[in-house]
Amino acid sequence: MEQLFFWMLAAGLLISAITVVAVRNPVTNAVCLVSTLVFEAALFITLEATFMAAVQVIVYAGAVMVLFLFVIMLLDVRVEVLGKISWLKIVGVGLVLLLALVGLPKLSSVFPFAGEALHWGHAKVPGTAQDLGHLLFSAYGPLFLTTGVLLLVATVGVVVLCRRDTEA
Amino acid sequence: MTAWLSPEVLLVLAGVGLILVDSLTPRSWRRLISPLAFGLALGLLFWTLWSSGQSIPDSWRNLFVSDGLSSIFKPFFVLCLVAVSGMSARYRLGTEESVRAEFLALPFFSTAGLCLLASARDFLAVFVALELVSISLYLLVAFHRTKQASLEAGIKLLVMGGLSTGFLVMGIAWLYAAAGTTEFTRLLLEQAGRPVTPALLLAAGLVVTSLAFKIAAVPFHAWAPDVYEGAPTPITAFLAVASKAAGFVLLMRIFGWGAFALDSVGTVFRPILLTMGIATVTLGTLAALPQRNLKRLLAYSGIAHAGYMLLALGTLGEAGMGTVVAYLWAYLFATLPVLIFINEMERNHGNADLRHLDGLARREKGAALGLMLCFLSMAGLPPLVGFSVKLAVFTTLWNAGEMPALVVAGFMAVIGLGFYLAPIRAMYWEREADAIPATRLPSFLVWVLLAVGLLNLFLGFYPKPLVALAERSLAPAPLSRQESGR
């Protein structure tokens, strides 16, 4: 069961991710990114992190991606004109492939628990909103506050950069 | 209660306050906003100095720490903020004039982030604080949205910063995978007495990558010259001094006391850091030679300085750490005045081309003298403070037996003189005074430049204060080596 879900979702995730990078139409890119995020949320569920899955869908796929789509529509971005295919790009792609096929399994094997199998229902960690919330507001409270400031900065930034010049 | 009145909190409050004041008061009061910001920054500086070393709220203890290092560098960052506020007040925003309050307020948030960074003891805290700094900086760099250069610099910083963030987060993930924690002391305890695992090393490598980006070390430096040039000059100052220092503070903390302060980790990272340092010094120095733009020149010079500090840091000893602390302060005193002057230059001439310095010595004797001292200090000529700290770098390298690094550093210090003398030459040798349009600097700025220049000289002859700073930053380290079981 775990295998089936994992491989399906992984394939979906990778295919949509590659589409994000490979396809030239920005709208397609954005939609594929949404699908990537959703696949990832599903993978979170396979890892029994249900709350994070929800956050992923709501915040990421819901909010952030809408932002992207808005901008795409706002700017009326056309299909990207292909740049010159330089040796740099070919080498880059080759390198990525090589690393992905050879390097990654090796790399991953160095971590502890790397070989531990996934069995649903045996999670040692609570993934509920309550548990996380507790942690978030106690141990990581200061950081939570900081993220508040961070969002404030982002808000100010968006306002500053995208405002209409009424005074000028 | 006073524990909650830590600089970070007050900085955020001040920033929010500035924005609120701006939006709630009549438009005619707006010209008061710059003095207000400057006053607030100055007040905060005194507060930070007064409260340095004071304990932090209990609930913050597992994420943040108040030790020598943080108590030395929080004032450092707030001092930068003061300078940046002053410079921002004199920066011409043009069409952006209506959002000057935001321009003034955002560095407060950024500084808050830096202060948090200085005392972070958990990589998650590092991440969040770093992002607070970065995101404010993306915005500030791109703030001058009608200037293409500003926007270009902003997007470049954002792309590169995003990349670096990606590496940092991945590093944190791998840290969890390797050790199950991101807290410095626990990481240290976790690994102490055990052979180091490749997993931890890889995770550390990713983290170091993103910090190396922060300090603009080769090969993660490429953003620096472009961004320094395009950004509004006050922000350039912030990037060049405060943000770079933050990177070093973190590197010092993780390699000096927390997280990776282990010999087993050190043996792997020492050659890496030193190689990076050599590359950084070399590239920064050589690439600076042909520069004609003062901001780019400073960017490359900053890269070179990062290289020297990295070399000292790379020896991973107590002496190296102390050297970096002293070096950062020396760098502050040498670089900030120059940037303050560049700010004025941009105000008067529109850009930072080297030729605007021509004949400065005839027009502004005091300012020229101050600037000359600063440039010479950067070049590392005795008896300026820049020499003392370079001497410390060389000493550290010799003591650590790193001869190739020492040789390269020495050579580059000589070549570096080649471009540090260029502005001096422009100020003193080149065209006669009457060939240059006379635009006077405000006299208080002349005094500031002169005073800081002379401070360079004084600290060069009498570096005791710097030594004291370095020693203080090293001495009471709660995450001491003993704790790690060695």
Add this chain to the structure above:
Amino acid sequence: MIAYSPYLILLLPLFAAVVTRLFLHPFPRFAISVSTLACLGSFLGSLLLLFSGGLGSTIAIPAVPWIEFAGLKADFGLLMDPLARLMAVLVSGIALLVHIYSIGYLKEDPHRSRFFAELSLFVFSMMGIVLADNLVTMFLFWELVGLSSYLLIGFWFDRPPAGAAANKAFLVNRIGDFGFILGILGVWSLFGTVSLVDLPSCLTASPGGWAVTAVGLGLFCGCLGKSAQFPLHVWLPDSMEGPTPVSSLLHAATMVVAGVYMLIRVLPILELSAVTMTTIAWVGGAMTLLPTLIACQQNDIKRILAYSTLSEIAYMVMAVGLGVTGPAMYHLTMHAFFKCLLFLAAGSVIHGCHEVQDIWKMGGLGKRMPFTAIVTGIGTLALCGIPPLSGFWSKDEIFAATAHQPALALVSMVAGFFTSFFMLRLILVAFGGSPRSEGARHAHEGSASLIFPMLILAILSVVGGFLPVNSFLGVSPEGTHASWTLWVSLVLALAGFVPAFFIYRAATRDPLSIPILQGKFYVDEFYNRVLVANQDGLGKLADAFEGWVVRGFLVRGSGVMARAAGQGLRLVQCGQVQVYATVFILGALSLLWWILKSGVR
């Protein structure tokens, strides 16, 4: 304090030089008086010293410290042995006469106060050489003599040849001094002292071998320069560019014989090596002949005399080389009288003929300048060693010493033949016949100050032979006399007059033309082409290397390289954020790879 009073003979000229140079420059009359009086004082003092304390004994005089440092002791001390005392009298006496002569000779020269200052400096330096009690201070004065002769030869500095001649004199002397200083160093390292007083006692433990020879040759090298012996003789004829009183002072009595004097001083060292002595003797012997040959084809009156001087000094050098100092000193003294006389007479001629120096442009001077003609004749006879004039006695002693070296004797006697030849040529051409130039037609005798010194010297040249020089020196005359030398030399000397008389009796231009002699054996040309040109060539090479390779290629090149490297590095900074990202990623990946490599080990 009174013990130091002998220093006065040294210091008076110095005082005069300094005072004249610094304060009396604008007042020629005072300058001349001071300088001349100082010289007079020095002369009188020397005379007093000569006769005080007994002839032939050494007077002890306390030294003034100069360098006494880490084993090297070189003080300003006066060595008052008979030799030095005699020499001091001679030097100061001749100098006094030259001073007097110069008063008249340079009456119209605007720079005459400078001349007298330099003259005083010269006297001071020369007295220093004579009286120095160790080699280092002797070297010091030796150099000072070089300087003052440089200044005096170059006195008329707006005449380009004067500058050239002055330079040449100084430089050739410098080359000699190069050997001299090495010789002194050798003395010091071999015998542990440079003091002339201690030297004889230190010689007992003579190390012998090549070192001593080398040291001796080094010292002789100094003599070669100062006494203008082959191969360093080239400066002396050129130095005739200076005013005539200078020529007489330098080239008659004093400077040129300094070399001989020095050789006599260090003779104990030279005698340690037979090779050195032979070399000295043969260099001297050869030099007696060569200049006389050259002189036969010279036309400048002073140059002829200069070549004759070379030859005469060579007699002294030869004598030293043969180990007989008495005759050398004797000849030195006599030579001082008659050669100085001849030069002063030549000066008188030049003065009288309005700066004409070419003998072929003179003629008929015997009638217009009878006094000069007479003293020239006396001088010539003395020079040629015709008895009973002074030259005869001294030369005879030298010839006697060569008796057991027939080859040397022959060479030096043939030189006597040629000496007679060219001296008669000089007299016949200059004083006989009829005037051949405007200057000669209006020639006239000079003033009293010109006449007086010549008169004194003429008397001395005649009777000098009867002066008890040997008793001044405290040595007894050489006992054995091989009489054949006397007769052969005398006959040869007289024979020299015969061809000269017939060839030049009524010549208006030189009937003989021997290019190699006119070209002075081409030694100058050889030096210029080979030595100077090579050294200059090396200099050019060094300069070009410096300019192109060091300054151009290495220094500028490294700057250019650094800059080029900078430009190259800039190209990576192409402005494309994605290139930056690539660099970033590649950097990060290689970092990880490195970590894996070194961490998994």
Add this chain to the structure above:
Amino acid sequence: MGGEITLGHYLVLSGALFLIGLAGVVLRRSLLVVMMSLELLLNAANLALVAVGRFQGIPDPQVAVFFVITVAAAEAALGLAILVAIFRIKKTTAADQMASLRF
């Protein structure tokens, strides 16, 4: 379908996603897509975090994911704002048009 699913699988997956993101950052001309690729990077890290948290048995990584998502949102918002500003004056979002600052 091979053996059992392990942490290694998830890490490889996240690594692959990370590499795809990197490729996107480097290869694509459009800054919009570059920023999407940056989101991919963060997502790759998120996946790794959650997986690690699950296998290590600690909740902290999930908190980290929470922060990462917040940061990603802020970054995206700001980046898009800058892009809009750029588009206003340059009428393009091509990365290679942004190269006036160089050398």
Add this chain to the structure above:
Amino acid sequence: MDISYLLPTLLLLPLFGIGLIALGSHPRKTAIVVSFLNLVPGLLLAGLVLRNGQVLFGPEPIPVRGIFPFKFILGIDGLSLPLVGLTLGVTLAAMGVSRDGVKREREYFICLLLVGLGALGAFLSVDLFYFFSFHEVALIPTFLLLGIWGQGDRSGAAWRMTLYLMFGSLVLLVALIGLVLSIPETARTLDWRVLTEALQTNPMTADRQTILAALLLVGFGTLISLVPFHSWAPGGYASAPTPAAMLHAGILKKFGLYGLLRVALPMVPAGWQQIWGIVGLMLAANILYCGLAALQQRDFRWLLGFSSVMHMGTIFLGLISGTVLGLGGALLLMVGHGFSVALGFAVAGEIHHRTGTTWIPDLGGLAKKAPKLWFYLMIATMASIGLPSLANFAGEILIFFGAWASHPYLVVIAAWGVVLSAVAMLRAVRGIAFGPLANAAESSPQGDITGTREVWPFAFLTTILFVLGLVPVLVLGPARPVLERLLSR
């Protein structure tokens, strides 16, 4: 009575002068007065050194652990006294020959005073940090002096000089670091007295000594323009304004030699033994190569520059002689050379001022036109070619005597160098002074140097040259015990 505060006074007076000039007093007069007043503490200190052997100012040296273990200690003994005297004298003369009405006068005189101050500080410092730093104080003023007030290829010369000196300084710095770090951490100090003692009681390994000696040689060698690190010197001096050339060639260059004598030789004796051969080659090259190059110079300043470089070889010969005699000679020649080269540049400056050139073929007839200037030209020439009774001769002869036993071949070369320098200098003198008046000389408005105001610096330098030449014990006497101690260890 303890009057050791005279030591800082020596440094403070020029500083005070700089302040006064900056605040608006007459620059030239102030500079002269300050330099003159500085002679007073200088003379008093000289007396004190003659009586006590040494004078010290500052805290007692205690080992300090940490990053910067240095202390501000000034000291003067028989070895540094002559050099301090040289500095004071040449500074005064340099200020004397400087002129009013230079452009940007204030900065000009401040720079000049700084150069002198740097040299003085370096000679007085007991702590290696300040020893090094003070020397560098002069670097930038020199850069400015050449760049702003120089002539000819001033820009190239300034860059070359500055970068070269910086290179040398850095190599030197590395070597000094190496020296300091060679003693155990508990005893670490920058005080050269303590350091010397420590290194002599516990010498390093021979290899380490060799490396350090090589570094010291390159470092100091660059500062004293030892071939092949010399090429900054001739051009730099040719382009520098007269007082700057006097100060730099006269004083600052001696820093390298002083450093060798003070630091390099006593601290790594075994290392020097290893590299004697190379050192000998280098100094022979200095003498022969630069001597030959000097022959070809047609510009008087270039000639002086090359001849000055050449003399460094002779001094170096004294330093490596390993005898008190040779070292004493080197010290004497340093001082003598300092004064004589200063005089030479002063004369060259006057010639340039009068005729607008120092290109020898364009000159001529100086002796007729300006007899006084000619007189001083002769003195300078004679001093530089080692004429007796001037200080240089005494130094040279001592060096020859001192080095004869150990390096006879080098002594021969050095003695030939004397001939070479005579050839070069006399050719120049002939070109400048002899012959008819050249056009350049005729067209100049002024004639000779006249009046006390113009003449005194020349007379001053000349007097000192004579005094030192005739009474060399002034230098050698106090230095002797120091040198003996230096060798006996």
